Amino acid sequence: MDAYLISVLTFIGIWIILAMSLNLLVGYAGQVSIGHAAFFGIGAYTVAVATVNLGLGFPLDILLAALVSGALGGVLGLPALRVRHDFLVLATIGINFIVVAVFQYTPALGGAYGIVGIPPVTIGGIEFLGLYMLLLVYAFVLAILALKALLLRTWFGVRLIAVREDEDAAAAIGISVASTKIWAFVLSCAGAGIAGALYARQLGSVFPENFGFVESVTVLTMVVLGGAGTLVGPIIGAIILGGLPEYLRFIQDWRYVIYGLMLTFLMIFERDGLMGPESRLRAWLGRGWRTLAADRGSGKP
């Protein structure tokens, strides 16, 4: 495979992890966030500091990134306990701005110049570049997909969906809405941290502007396009939005115009996304797909 294709596929894998992690929050717990790029960035910066300044190696650095992002996600998810719906979205936008400002104004994080010279993952003397990194990223994709599928079959998965469908009813039958929401934030942000960690390792550098509002909107568009609350939806969204701009110059130049329009019109015409339970594509693909991808709120206890 040529190096460019490998690089594109690697980044798509990272987007898939990021979109899957956001889907846990948006699709299953029903907490819409436009601050997910902040936690992606926190993971990336954690790895940058861990490798460049502390000399940590794989897999400790990624573990640390997941822990830091998850912990901060739990703390910054606290507004979700007080505000709902559109005001939560507003708060998450604010969190994203604040985190980017911290990246920009903290000298230890390189300020506007970011952190460069992050070494590639090295295991047993082998540097994970190109194909090796690609395989490593997709190993993470599969592991996280499996974990997510398992998680949704546990009691916690049921709690998530109950909170999404009706907070008050969930509370009335004895589900702790607060702890469910906070754990959704912790797990989702930890996933974003892992994606950020792989991103920093792959790119070799991190800059504040890679983790802003526009990136958060992009990830959310991936989830919504594919179908929030489905296992395959975010994967499909990440492949389409991550892959197309690399090969179609027109889309590359107009990507944010297209992402914006896509988000708007998906919200108006196809709120369930391509793979959602009510989507036209899914109806057209037929029953086989429906059983393969079915899981949205099926209510299985």
Next chain:
Amino acid sequence: MIGRRAPEEPSGHITNAHSASETVGPTLANIVVTGCLYTLIAIGLTMVYGMLRVLHIVHAGVFAVGAAVGLLIFTTAPVGFWPSLLGAMLAAGVMGVAIYYVGYRWVLDAPRGTPLLVSIGLFITVQSLLEKEFLIGPHVEGFDAATGLPAFTLGGFAFTPIQTAIVVSTAVVCAAVWLLLNRSRLGLSWRALSEDMNMARSLGVPTERAVAINMFLGSAMAGLAGVLVAVYENAVSAHMGEVVAYKAFVVVVLGGLGSIWGAAVAAFILAAFEIGISTTFGGLFPRDAIGFAVLILILLFMPTGLFGKRLD
């Protein structure tokens, strides 16, 4: 602020334009002017929220489009400042109506997050379009227009001509909004619609028309503010809206959602707070981050704002 730009460049601050001189007078004038600009932007936002219950993020896009149209008219046609301003307001108003018919109209019954995501999508679209070379482009353009108004001094505060224009426009807009809301049939129908849209409709209030006029006027105010900010800062850029609009949300939430007078009071509080901090501590703090932190704190601990009745 949102990324594509190094932090050294002008970043959509209204407040940093002429604050270099360090006497008390200019700072107070600065607070007044900044408060006026925040008021202008926030009134449009709170009008839209009051009626449609939509967090109208794309207001920021309308604001930037207003500035761009104003500059376009000013540089291509020999008409001077005031007609350019009018043209910009007209364009912004039409854009607001278009936003309603293309976007919000279809999702008013959807779950609460949906109209907001529609709005964010439109905002990203508008901003990315403005960034294209055939519109504003990725750089900052100057907007050096003479208003023809006099500079004046009031109680020791010196106002430059553009500051005069800002204060006068805000006063006129506030008076007009008050008259419209309280002394006209249209204002009555707005108040009815914001109480209960379905009930008002079934009692014969012409909903579509009232909402369209609401969007037109609210957006025209964003266009007005856009041109005034652009001339005040002598800068037009594709990203000029993003920080300002987010601060307008601080103002709107602090003032109590849907409360126009709350928004005006909150605008001056925020302006005083920001300018106070930035003149006391200099450039130590990333000022925008403070504004966002304030918003989150308000949402957490004072979700009804200063004058709001409820946050449902």
